[in-house]
Amino acid sequence: MTDRNDTLFDKARQVIPGGVNSPVRAFGSVGGSPRFVTSAQGATITDAAGRTYIDLVASWGPALIGHAHPQVVEVVQDAAARGLSFGAPTEGEVELAELIAGRVVSGEHRPVDRVRLVSTGTEATMTAIRLARGYTGRDLLVKFAGHYHGHSDGLLAAAGSGVATLALPGSAGVPAPIAAQTLVLPYNDLDAVQEAFAVHGDRIAAVIVEASAANMGIVAPLPGFNAALADIAHAHGALLILDEVLTGFRVHPAGFWGLQQAAGETYTPDIFTFGKVVGGGMPLAALGGRAEVMDALAPVGPVYQAGTLSGNPLSVAAGIATLNLATPEVYARVDAASSVLAHALDEALEDAGVVHAVPRAGNLFGLVFRADVPVDYAQAQDQESFRYAPFFHAMLDAGVSLPPSVFEAWFLTAAHDDEVLGRVIDALPAAARAAAG
Numbered sequence: 001m002t003d004r005n006d007t008l009f010d011k012a013r014q015v016i017p018g019g020v021n022s023p024v025r026a027f028g029s030v031g032g033s034p035r036f037v038t039s040a041q042g043a044t045i046t047d048a049a050g051r052t053y054i055d056l057v058a059s060w061g062p063a064l065i066g067h068a069h070p071q072v073v074e075v076v077q078d079a080a081a082r083g084l085s086f087g088a089p090t091e092g093e094v095e096l097a098e099l100i101a102g103r104v105v106s107g108e109h110r111p112v113d114r115v116r117l118v119s120t121g122t123e124a125t126m127t128a129i130r131l132a133r134g135y136t137g138r139d140l141l142v143k144f145a146g147h148y149h150g151h152s153d154g155l156l157a158a159a160g161s162g163v164a165t166l167a168l169p170g171s172a173g174v175p176a177p178i179a180a181q182t183l184v185l186p187y188n189d190l191d192a193v194q195e196a197f198a199v200h201g202d203r204i205a206a207v208i209v210e211a212s213a214a215n216m217g218i219v220a221p222l223p224g225f226n227a228a229l230a231d232i233a234h235a236h237g238a239l240l241i242l243d244e245v246l247t248g249f250r251v252h253p254a255g256f257w258g259l260q261q262a263a264g265e266t267y268t269p270d271i272f273t274f275g276k277v278v279g280g281g282m283p284l285a286a287l288g289g290r291a292e293v294m295d296a297l298a299p300v301g302p303v304y305q306a307g308t309l310s311g312n313p314l315s316v317a318a319g320i321a322t323l324n325l326a327t328p329e330v331y332a333r334v335d336a337a338s339s340v341l342a343h344a345l346d347e348a349l350e351d352a353g354v355v356h357a358v359p360r361a362g363n364l365f366g367l368v369f370r371a372d373v374p375v376d377y378a379q380a381q382d383q384e385s386f387r388y389a390p391f392f393h394a395m396l397d398a399g400v401s402l403p404p405s406v407f408e409a410w411f412l413t414a415a416h417d418d419e420v421l422g423r424v425i426d427a428l429p430a431a432a433r434a435a436a437g
């Protein structure tokens, strides 16, 4: 049956490559037409055919407090009425930078003195790397296979997210000399990290790591892994860039780092990158770290970075309102909802006899069609991923919109209350049977 989504997708493909402005939206690995969204409210989205779905994508993370929260909408409308962009500093930027620095704390430990606002997570990580290179005077970068840090040239090698979904080794268009500046190591393998530093230690500017990997499905760091990365990097004069674009302000008021500090795993990244929740659904991201490193950025230091729309007043207004609304109670609610749903998912697949695991990291969780939770990209890829398409479509038919790839996290919001969760849970047994084939 053709509906308005199919018609729009046909039209879109005439004018937009693949019909989408970001590859993971294209339903490439699950088949069918993506839903063209006309509005979103709380825990739901409504598509162009007038159908409403429970949303477990949450804009790929930002919508922590639910879509179109009235207080966020109001401040954005107010900001819009005062002008869309000035190309000059605003008081709101100072307030948001202070809010970010003030939240990334653990007791007396305050690793973020300065914050630079940018527009996307890609810019945040790209700038963090340039900053690390400029600060250390070194070129090489260590990243981990299956980790996604946005789409800048040097970070696409063995990347997660859409690169993983499309099973690409990297991207065409990245010159070999640039790719050669990135050493890609297996995740959760400290021997590999030690070895890389033993060989190239005096040339490595930084290690970049997702605070918890969530773009190859959920693959949590093994206990002590992030802290050991900090130790090894620092012992060799390199920096640790902790990429909290996805996890920051979502899994804990102080991000995944905060969650780990609370659990007794103490370490100090040199640069943090933030995105998604920090902009509350508007284009906004940030990098932050100690003053000595951050002040290497222009106009104080020699590392150049800029942006016409950086610190955009509408984005800043949405970010401030969202962080202020992201109270401990919100985290408690999302944590509880995630436990309930992860457990129900596990049970439904168990009952249907499907080999699976439900990996978790804080309130993030996902689904893998293999018997145990993966610890690296090779294991994450080694699963019966063909089972996801029928599972996904059964859920969609039942009115639940999941990420259209098995390699993505499921995102909940504070608006996913018991009634909403009940409807998702009711849809799971039939989807699990569809996955069983």
Ligand code: PLP
Binding pocket: 060, 120, 121, 122, 123, 125, 148, 149, 150, 151, 161, 210, 215, 243, 244, 245, 246, 247, 275, 276, 285
């Ligand atoms: N870093 C991580 C960990 C991400 O998950 C993402 C996006 O999913 C990015 C960076 C890139 O952010 P953006 O899509 O805003 O460029």
